[in-house]
Amino acid sequence: MIFSSLKKTMGLASIAALALGAVVARAEQAPKDATLVINGDTKLVTHVKPPSYIPGLSDAYSGWRFRATETQALETDDFDNPGMIFVDQAKDTWNAVDGTEGKSCASCHGAPEESMKGVRASYPKWDPAMGKVATIEMEVNNCRTTRMGAKAWKYTGKDMTDMSALITLQSRGMPVDVAVNGPAKSTWEHGKEMYYTRTGQLELSCASCHEDHYGDLIRAEILSQGQINGFPTYRLKNGKLNSIHARFKGCVRDTRAETYKPGSADFVALELYVASRGNGLSVEGPSVRN
Amino acid sequence: MASGVKPRVKVPKTAAAGDVITIKTLISHKMESGRRKDKKGELIPREIINRFTCEFNGQSVLEVILEPAVSTNPYFEFQAKVPESGEFKFTWYDDDGSVYDTSKSIKVS
DSSP states (O other), X not given: OXXXXXXXXXXXXXXHHHHTTOOOOOOOOOOOOOXXXXXXXXXXXXXXXXXXXXXXXXXXXXXXXXXXXXXHHHHTSTTTOTHHHHHXXXXXXXXXXXTTTTBOHHHHHOOHHHHTTTTGGGOSEEETTTTEEEOHHXXXXXXXIIIXXXXXXXXXXXXXXXXXXXXXHTTXXXXXXXXXXXXXXXXXXXXXXXXXXXXXXXXXXXXXXXXXXXXXXXXXXEOOOOOOTTOSEEETTTTEXXXXXXXXXXXXXXXXXXXXXXXXHHHHHHHHHHXXXXXXXXXXXXXXXX | OOTTOEEEEXXXXXXXXXXXXXXXXEEEOOOBOSOOBOTTSOBXXXXXXXXXXXXXXXXXXXXXXXXTTSOSSOEEEEEEEEOSSEEEEEEEEXXXXXXXXXXXXXEEO
16 A cells, blocks of 8 residues: 555656656666676676776666666577677688788787687777777787788778677676776876767767666667677677777767767777776677667 | 588587487578669579588488578577487588588487
């Protein structure tokens, strides 16, 4: 009885709020409780307390926690995860010789399971040779052009994203740990500024959706926190692996703004900042999302 | 031969005699339906996996005829009873004449 009358009162209150035209800011909603275990043995962290330099977020959740049960299930078994098809293809590319130097990735790096272990967890990071913050994609293309004598891949192209997935997989289960201080500091600050700056005709910042309204509906979809620990991500909507910058581009486009270029310094800065918001979450790529 | 074709199969390594086991198979294939048009407006010729078979110790377990409406990267999950130790053989037949196969052995105790 008490419950039903309480419900009624709440219903009336919200109707009153609507009638007054008041904007009711909804508090952030915690996603459903579930534990992500892959192949029955790898347990992944999908919820952590974010670092102190992310004051806007009380809890950091992997995007996996916001997805439908069926979509979540696809990621719990590598056979069911369609992203693994592309990892297999990247493994062939890894061993294939390309370019004028007659080298493959394997010529220098051997088996990715050994040489790439833990690499993804700390990227994007400061590359002293380049003199800037570099992403996995930038390192791959650097290798291709300077060491292999091969043509650079398109930043968000299939070859690149699949290779990035192969590299990411070797760090799966390790905590994301990008450095925000030291030489990367100014890049991180730039990323932070971008995150909170409203852009586009809709005047939305990243935070408008992914910090203030995660767990709420945006049309028919449930908003996640926009964490990138699960990238590259196999999306059911397009049946392929999607890179971080391609996703950023889609998001910026949806605010009806001119987008930045994938691989641009702006997106690299944003990637570093967004990655730092999920420091402590497990590297999950290649993940499955809708 | 179509590019990027790779069969993947999951079969339990061990089972008890008479057990019903679940087998999962997936082959990466673009499954071009033959109904799509390219940028010039010309039909892209059909190229699909048209037949899939599974055999256990030479005995047929499953045979599937696939049609153009089947999606890219076709996935099959089915169950089979294993009376004895042996080998599952999986074969996919491509429109262009290519045949892809893989096999997995299972130990029955």
